[in-house]
Amino acid sequence: MNDKQFYEILPDGRYRFRVDHHTINDYNTCDRYFSLRHITDPADGMVWGSKTLNIKIALGSWWSSVMESFYNEMTFGTLPTDHHIYKFVTDAWSEHKMEDYASADDKTREVFDKFGGLDGGRLMALEYYEAFAKQHYSSWQIIGAELGFGWKDELPLGEDDKVVVYYGGKPDLVILDRAQNMIMPLDFKTKDSVPGNATLMYKPHPQTAGYIYAVNKMLDMMYGHNLTDAATRPLSPTKCIIMICARFRPTDKPRSGVRSPRFLPVYPQYSADEIEEWRQSVMEKCRRLRDSIERGVWTPRESACHLYYNGCVFRRVCSQPANIRQALLKSDFVKVEPWSPYNTEED
Numbered sequence: 579m580n581d582k583q584f585y586e587i588l589p590d591g592r593y594r595f596r597v598d599h600h601t602i603n604d605y606n607t608c609d610r611y612f613s614l615r616h617i618t619d620p621a622d623g624m625v626w627g628s629k630t631l632n633i634k635i636a637l638g639s640w641w642s643s644v645m646e647s648f649y650n651e652m653t654f655g656t657l658p659t660d661h662h663i664y665k666f667v668t669d670a671w672s673e674h675k676m677e678d679y680a681s682a683d684d685k686t687r688e689v690f691d692k693f694g695g696l697d698g699g700r701l702m703a704l705e706y707y708e709a710f711a712k713q714h715y716s717s718w719q720i721i722g723a724e725l726g727f728g729w730k731d732e733l734p735l736g737e738d739d740k741v742v743v744y745y746g747g748k749p750d751l752v753i754l755d756r757a758q759n760m761i762m763p764l765d766f767k768t769k770d771s772v773p774g775n776a777t778l779m780y781k782p783h784p785q786t787a788g789y790i791y792a793v794n795k796m797l798d799m800m801y802g803h804n805l806t807d808a809a810t811r812p813l814s815p816t817k818c819i820i821m822i823c824a825r826f827r828p829t830d831k832p833r834s835g836v837r838s839p840r841f842l843p844v845y846p847q848y849s850a851d852e853i854e855e856w857r858q859s860v861m862e863k864c865r866r867l868r869d870s871i872e873r874g875v876w877t878p879r880e881s882a883c884h885l886y887y888n889g890c891v892f893r894r895v896c897s898q899p900a901n902i903r904q905a906l907l908k909s910d911f912v913k914v915e916p917w918s919p920y921n922t923e924e925d
């Protein structure tokens with residue numbers, strides 16, 4: 579099974595899956611969406627992607643890169659300075675070709691201007707720095723930024739007579755909170771503004787449960803049942819951190835009279851039973867996924883068509899009769915490499 583494959587058929591007829599949060603979430607969202615994004619064309623090994631630049635996704639990727647550099651600096655025992663911040667922001671801005679969005683369509687340009695371009699990026703990073711740098715430097719040990727797990731199938735999720743499932747992923751950060759002696763995964767989420775229901779949005783949530791499952795398993799692998807190490811073993815995580823980051827500066831004069839924060843950490847917490855329930859639900863989804871692949875049936879889920887910022891990217895395909903959908907895909911979309919969390923180059 580190469581890095582681009584997410585499944586193979588074993589000699590005993592079972593399906594061996596490698597899944598991560600994105601794979602499972604896309605299948606959860608809509609079977610047809612999953613087939614367009616993950617089932618490769620046998621002719622070229624590619625899947626369908628959008629031609630349109632998505633500035634909101636790009637800003638999220640840019641911010642993840644800035645944060646990776648920021649916390650990487652701390653792994654070397656250094657508290658980053660303003661000078662570092664400017665460099666991290668500027669380097670990531672070039673890496674993600676953010677200036678391209680300044681000359682895109684009107685809607686994209688509007689978001690670019692509202693964000694404030696590179697200067698807006700610097701301001702966002704400096705505000706984050708003011709809010710958290712010293713606190714995190716003194717209370718956290720950074721275990722790793724963009725630390726991939728499961729790359730070598732070291733995280734078996736389970737198996738039965740239908741499927742053998744391995745899990746993988748890449749949290750933005752894994753930290754040791756010194757006061758709690760607990761290792762926790764952390765993920766950054768960029769939103770236009772911090773939502774009022776932010777504390778409720780990440781549980782239930784497939785990504786948070788999956789990260790907690792994975793970090794627990796990694797701790798077991800590191801410490802096993804060695805009683806000598808047991809005394810120093812950090813506590814198994816029961817929660818993770820979702821750091822919500824607003825793209826746009828909160829207004830100084832909100833109608834409610836309460837200025838919302840630009841950044842808000844939330845801490846979804848799971849019991850061992852809840853994590854086990856999550857594990858079983860992923861197994862069940864993989865059994866259903868096997869069924870979809872075997873029968874080649876990818877049912878549209880209309881309830882998902884209008885989700886997200888602008889609705890599903892494939893709406894104009896699915897809103898047309900079946901006989902012209904292929905032609906529409908070829909004219910309005912591009913072939914892209916399939917998503918893979920299993921990039922062995924990142925060992």
Ligand code: SF4
Nearest residue numbers: 608611878883890896
């Ligand atoms: S438009 Fe709707 S049915 Fe079509 S792929 Fe998207 S979510 Fe699925």
